[in-house]
Amino acid sequence: MDDLIQNILICGIGGQGVVLAGKIISLAAFESGKDIKTSEVHGMSQRGGSVSTHIRYGRKIFSPLIPENEAKVILSFDIYETARYIRSFANEKTIIISSNHGKIPSWTRKNKNDKTGNGTVNGNGKIDESSIAGLLRTNFKYLHLIDDKGMALDLGNIKVSNIILIGILSGFSDIKKEIWLKAIEKNIPLKTADMNIKAFLTGRNYYENNENKIF
Amino acid sequence: MQYDNFTDSYNSNASNALLTGNEAIASGAHKAGVDIAAGYPGTPSSEILPFLAKFKSAIVNWSINEKTALEIAIGASIGFKRSMFTTKHVGLNVASDPLMTLAITGLRGGLVIVTADDPGMHSSQNEQDNRLYAKFAKIPMLEPSDSGECFNFTAAAFEISERFDTPVILRTTTRISHSRSIVSNPVIPGGAGIFKPGRSYVKDIEKFVMVPVYARNRHKSAIKRLGYLTDFSNNSGINKIEYNSLDFGIITSGISYQYAKEIAPYASFLKLSFSYPVPDILIKEFVGNIKNVVIIEELEPFVQNEISSLGINLKGKEYFPRDGELTPDSVELGLAEAGFLTAPERRSPHKYVKRIFDDPGNILETLPPRLPALCSGCPHTAVFYALKKLKVPVMGDIGCYTLGALPPLSAMDSCISMGLAFGAAQGLSLTKSSPKKTAGIMGDSTFFHSGITSLIDAKYNNISFTAIILDNATTAMTGGQDHPGTGKNLSLNQSFSSKIDIKKIIEGMGISEIYTIDPYDYNETFKVLKKALESENLNVVITNRPCVLYPKKLDYGKKFEVLEGCPGCDLCAQIGCPSISASFPSSHPGGKRVPFIDASCVGCSICKDICVFNFIAEINK
Numbered sequence: 001m002d003d004l005i006q007n008i009l010i011c012g013i014g015g016q017g018v019v020l021a022g023k024i025i026s027l028a029a030f031e032s033g034k035d036i037k038t039s040e041v042h043g044m045s046q047r048g049g050s051v052s053t054h055i056r057y058g059r060k061i062f063s064p065l066i067p068e069n070e071a072k073v074i075l076s077f078d079i080y081e082t083a084r085y086i087r088s089f090a091n092e093k094t095i096i097i098s099s100n101h102g103k104i105p106s107w108t109r110k111n112k113n114d115k116t117g118n119g120t121v122n123g124n125g126k127i128d129e130s131s132i133a134g135l136l137r138t139n140f141k142y143l144h145l146i147d148d149k150g151m152a153l154d155l156g157n158i159k160v161s162n163i164i165l166i167g168i169l170s171g172f173s174d175i176k177k178e179i180w181l182k183a184i185e186k187n188i189p190l191k192t193a194d195m196n197i198k199a200f201l202t203g204r205n206y207y208e209n210n211e212n213k214i215f
Numbered sequence: 216m217q218y219d220n221f222t223d224s225y226n227s228n229a230s231n232a233l234l235t236g237n238e239a240i241a242s243g244a245h246k247a248g249v250d251i252a253a254g255y256p257g258t259p260s261s262e263i264l265p266f267l268a269k270f271k272s273a274i275v276n277w278s279i280n281e282k283t284a285l286e287i288a289i290g291a292s293i294g295f296k297r298s299m300f301t302t303k304h305v306g307l308n309v310a311s312d313p314l315m316t317l318a319i320t321g322l323r324g325g326l327v328i329v330t331a332d333d334p335g336m337h338s339s340q341n342e343q344d345n346r347l348y349a350k351f352a353k354i355p356m357l358e359p360s361d362s363g364e365c366f367n368f369t370a371a372a373f374e375i376s377e378r379f380d381t382p383v384i385l386r387t388t389t390r391i392s393h394s395r396s397i398v399s400n401p402v403i404p405g406g407a408g409i410f411k412p413g414r415s416y417v418k419d420i421e422k423f424v425m426v427p428v429y430a431r432n433r434h435k436s437a438i439k440r441l442g443y444l445t446d447f448s449n450n451s452g453i454n455k456i457e458y459n460s461l462d463f464g465i466i467t468s469g470i471s472y473q474y475a476k477e478i479a480p481y482a483s484f485l486k487l488s489f490s491y492p493v494p495d496i497l498i499k500e501f502v503g504n505i506k507n508v509v510i511i512e513e514l515e516p517f518v519q520n521e522i523s524s525l526g527i528n529l530k531g532k533e534y535f536p537r538d539g540e541l542t543p544d545s546v547e548l549g550l551a552e553a554g555f556l557t558a559p560e561r562r563s564p565h566k567y568v569k570r571i572f573d574d575p576g577n578i579l580e581t582l583p584p585r586l587p588a589l590c591s592g593c594p595h596t597a598v599f600y601a602l603k604k605l606k607v608p609v610m611g612d613i614g615c616y617t618l619g620a621l622p623p624l625s626a627m628d629s630c631i632s633m634g635l636a637f638g639a640a641q642g643l644s645l646t647k648s649s650p651k652k653t654a655g656i657m658g659d660s661t662f663f664h665s666g667i668t669s670l671i672d673a674k675y676n677n678i679s680f681t682a683i684i685l686d687n688a689t690t691a692m693t694g695g696q697d698h699p700g701t702g703k704n705l706s707l708n709q710s711f712s713s714k715i716d717i718k719k720i721i722e723g724m725g726i727s728e729i730y731t732i733d734p735y736d737y738n739e740t741f742k743v744l745k746k747a748l749e750s751e752n753l754n755v756v757i758t759n760r761p762c763v764l765y766p767k768k769l770d771y772g773k774k775f776e777v778l779e780g781c782p783g784c785d786l787c788a789q790i791g792c793p794s795i796s797a798s799f800p801s802s803h804p805g806g807k808r809v810p811f812i813d814a815s816c817v818g819c820s821i822c823k824d825i826c827v828f829n830f831i832a833e834i835n836k
Contacts, residue, residue: 013585014587015590015793026233026395027233030233035397036233036395036396037394037395037396038394038395039390039393039394040235040393040395041337041338041389048586048587048590048793049585049587050585061396062473062474062477062480063473063474063476063477063543064361064390064394064396064470064473065390065474065543066543067477067542067543068542068543081585083578083582084582102583103583103796104583104796104797105583105584105585105588105788105791105793105796105797127578132578135578158814
């Protein structure tokens with residue numbers, strides 16, 4: 001496994017912490033002595049747009065971008081974004097760790113046929129979460145659809161839902177648990193450390209209890 | 216961007232660090248002992264100066280615009296100090312006036328210009344290829360392909376600058392600036408804050424006063440310099456040939472090198488790191504030794520044209536697109552077309568997941584659109600909603616508020632260059648092509664950058680339109696940098712005392728009809744805008760709410776909810792607030808979908824004003 005190139009694609013909506021998740025995962029890979037490259041997008045895409053971060057690590061990495069359909073893992077904070085990115089990055093063996101929630105901007109219903117207002121609306125929001133979940137279930141063997149928002153609320157803070165998903169992802173990696181914990185601590189404000197560690201361990205336990213289960 | 220814990224991101228056991236290209240550039244500049252650095256924020260260049268400021272070893276400041284920033288760097292160089300100017304690609308257009316003449320005067324202290332281009336336009340209005348500026352100005356250019364090279368090339372750029380008496384362009388792209396990779400032996404920040412004493416000032420009018428009699432000589436020197444730079448390009452070792460297959464060779468630079476190494480590691484490479492002037496001898500050697508050679512470069516056929524002018528005809532743009540970003544996949548397709556590899560059946564056409572999309576139709580078309588939107592509680596929201604209702608022509612500008620052009624607000628009609636709004640509003644008014652009064656709209660940082668001059672021009676020419684300044688007290692789109700209106704800066708002015716008052720500037724122009732409004736009061740905002748747009752005067756409306764993200768995240772502590780009985784008219788949804796989302800159909804089986812306001816609400820209360828049926832109310836706890 002050591003020499004293999006690991007391609008992790010993180011996706012979600014601007015403001016959900018995609019860049020932060022990328023920093024945590026890449027620091028963990030770096031601290032475990034791998035060659036690593038990542039690619040983020042800042043600026044315009046941060047404001048509620050569709051956002052992705054590419055992470056690649058292994059013995060020697062050239063391209064910071066993951067070649068098409070070569071994601072080993074897709075980590076997604078929004079189920080609609082999962083659906084958006086599988087076409088370009090997934091293959092049948094891709095491990096998909098995705099929130100089972102998705103957000104639809106409410107104005108899109110009214111504007112679904114809006115071609116005016118310089119509207120470059122490229123979707124109509126007609127599909128719902130359960131149809132996407134069904135689609136994913138029939139096509140991906142290694143699918144983990146997670147009620148991350150619910151689990152985060154149980155912990156008392158909805159904002160740590162992405163750390164829970166990182167906890168699940170950590171189980172699939174060859175990077176030691178202690179390194180993951182260190183990488184999280186270094187990327188978050190000190191006062192939220194306890195909550196974030198708890199969230200990570202919640203995800204990690206979830207992985208350990210469901211390792212071989214296919215969802 | 217938070218860099219407060221940045222020393223922790225260094226591996227404690229090794230002398231390696233995982234840095235973005237921008238961080239590596241700052242680290243390289245520090246290693247070279249840069250004394251003064253200036254720039255104007257612009258994606259993807261914005262993180263360089265804040266990171267450099269953390270070293271506390273140089274004077275690092277945001278400038279009012281790119282032209283001023285380069286002029287500061289020039290003055291520093293004349294004072295025998297090393298200086299750096301950072302900008303995004305379009306910012307170099309603003310600074311091109313001093314650049315083109317600096318290119319012939321040459322300099323004293325090393326001067327490095329970092330231009331971060333944005334192929335693919337992730338956050339830009341065009342995707343111009345700034346490599347052409349190097350040729351236009353006859354100055355050398357370095358193109359790093361990862362963070363390690365960002366660090367080494369920046370440090371080297373200062374040496375090259377002084378050795379050849381020329382400014383040096385360090386050209387990155389989004390995928391270089393915003394990618395992280397490992398840098399060996401970087402300089403660790405945190406040294407003592409010192410401003411090293413330098414040489415005493417002396418005059419040299421033949422070098423720095425570009426009146427025709429002196430400028431003619433300097434131009435000759437610049438042309439002669441190109442010859443020396445070509446020798447350096449051939450012999451310095453920065454440009455390298457990596458021999459491998461003698462059948463297939465690739466000439467490439469920047470990020471394209473990494474993609475090509477990924478796809479065709481068996482090929483021989485001529486990697487152009489010092490890509491202007493091109494190394495003619497190396498190119499001839501490479502082409503002479505390898506049977507098939509192609510050129511891979513993003514955007515313009517810059518290297519291809521340079522090589523063509525040597526009398527060597529190679530193909531490049533025949534296989535690789537001239538617009539957008541390259542990717543490992545487009546490089547693979549192009550190389551397949553060039554006969555370097557068999558058709559990449561493995562990836563195109565999405566063999567693995569094609570059937571998912573074929574079965575239920577193309578699900579991509581059914582996904583919710585994710586246009587970038589103004590934030591929850593963004594003070595710009597109410598202004599655009601009001602402008603939409605008022606149906607006036609709106610000349611717009613560049614910043615977060617550019618998003619006001621997108622649905623559902625759809626209330627801005629142009630975005631072309633920084634500071635365009637008030638000039639274009641004057642021009643559009645002159646045409647009398649709309650029965651309604653024209654509005655021009657820009658943010659506070661843009662007003663300082665290049666809106667002041669065009670507003671003066673409108674007053675001077677006595678042209679009537681309504682100038683709207685969305686003053687949120689920060690440069691929000693690029694991450695919340697300071698500007699003259701905040702009074703703070705990176706190295707200097709660490710207090711608000713030197714804040715410059717926008718209203719006073721405008722009063723000083725002699726414009727008397729100025730309104731200041733709180734954009735969280737939608738009804739008042741609408742009323743004032745209507746009044747201003749019905750008045751025949753040149754007038755100004757200034758908003759006064761700070762950005763909800765910068766300098767710190769704001770939460771007004773109030774939460775709002777959609778009340779029972781809401782008929783689901785979706786009026787509130789038309790402000791595009793990200794906190795208002797369509798409820799999940801699954802949670803209301805059979806029932807009507809009504810909007811709901813989630814926990815990300817910061818309590819601006821605009822939606823409450825918008826809901827004329829009073830179905831939105833504050834949650835009382």
